Structure formats: C-alpha cells, structure tokens
Amino acid sequence: MEQKEPNLRLADPSELEAVVSLTERAYAVYTQLLGAPPIPVSEDYGPRIASKQVWLLELSNTPVGLVVLEPHTDHILIFSIAVAPEFQGRKFGARLLQWAEEKAGENGIDLIKLYTNAKMERNIALYSAFGYRETGRRDNPKRPGWIVVDMEKRLT
Numbered sequence: 001m002e003q004k005e006p007n008l009r010l011a012d013p014s015e016l017e018a019v020v021s022l023t024e025r026a027y028a029v030y031t032q033l034l035g036a037p038p039i040p041v042s043e044d045y046g047p048r049i050a051s052k053q054v055w056l057l058e059l060s061n062t063p064v065g066l067v068v069l070e071p072h073t074d075h076i077l078i079f080s081i082a083v084a085p086e087f088q089g090r091k092f093g094a095r096l097l098q099w100a101e102e103k104a105g106e107n108g109i110d111l112i113k114l115y116t117n118a119k120m121e122r123n124i125a126l127y128s129a130f131g132y133r134e135t136g137r138r139d140n141p142k143r144p145g146w147i148v149v150d151m152e153k154r155l156t
Contacts, residue, residue: 077114135150
C-alpha cells in the first residue's frame, strides 16, 4: 500500500549512494542540455550528509526527492532540489521549496538564496513563480562558458 503523504527526514551516511543516484537521475535532462553534469551532480555529498544538510523526501520508504540546505549567518542557500524523474509533476519540488522556507523561518532566517544555470529555464520559471527574484548573473567559476543565475526570496 502506497503511503499517501511523503515524509521528509535527514539523510543518513549509509544513504550516500541513494542521494547520488537520485541527484544524477533528476538532473539527467540538464546534463544532456548542458553537455556536462550540473554542479549538484558532481558534488561530494558525504560531507554534506555528515553536516546534516541533506534532507530526503520519501514516499512509502522510497526516496523520491531531496533538498540540500547550506546554512549561512544571514541566509540559507538551497544548494540543490532534486526530484526523481518518475515522481516529477507531482508538486514535490514545490513542496521541498516550501519546506525550505519553513525551515529557514524556524531558524530565524528570513532570506533564502539559490542559484541555477541560465539554460535551466524551467527551474528559473518555477523559482520565479514561487516568489524568488533574480539578483544577478555571473560566469560559473567551475564551468567555463556557463552562466549562473542568482536568485533570492525574502520571507515575510
């Protein structure tokens, strides 16, 4: 029987492979579009899991999505949001964004930042619809020729 409501919890170090696999599958369409893996695909998630930055969204004990939250003194950076391809279109990405905002609020943080690739137009549209505004564009220091779109949302 499928669980009706997804559960969000911290990833465990033993789940590193699942985190990497989910991220690779979620970003596969962008790896194809960009001709190389986006930054989250090449990230070493071991240290992020150890420092409690990776949260898994599960449905019936199956990881369907994840969010990586990087804490800073004056804001939270959403490093990555990934939803497994077979679960996309079910509003899990929006749910993870909303949860990140709730988490920031619980920690007294009123600013959330994120960045994405300029060619990831679907992501930019989603973030914009969710109230994030573009704050600038810059060259990606890790991927020559790629343009980073910086976005942020001030929570009220």
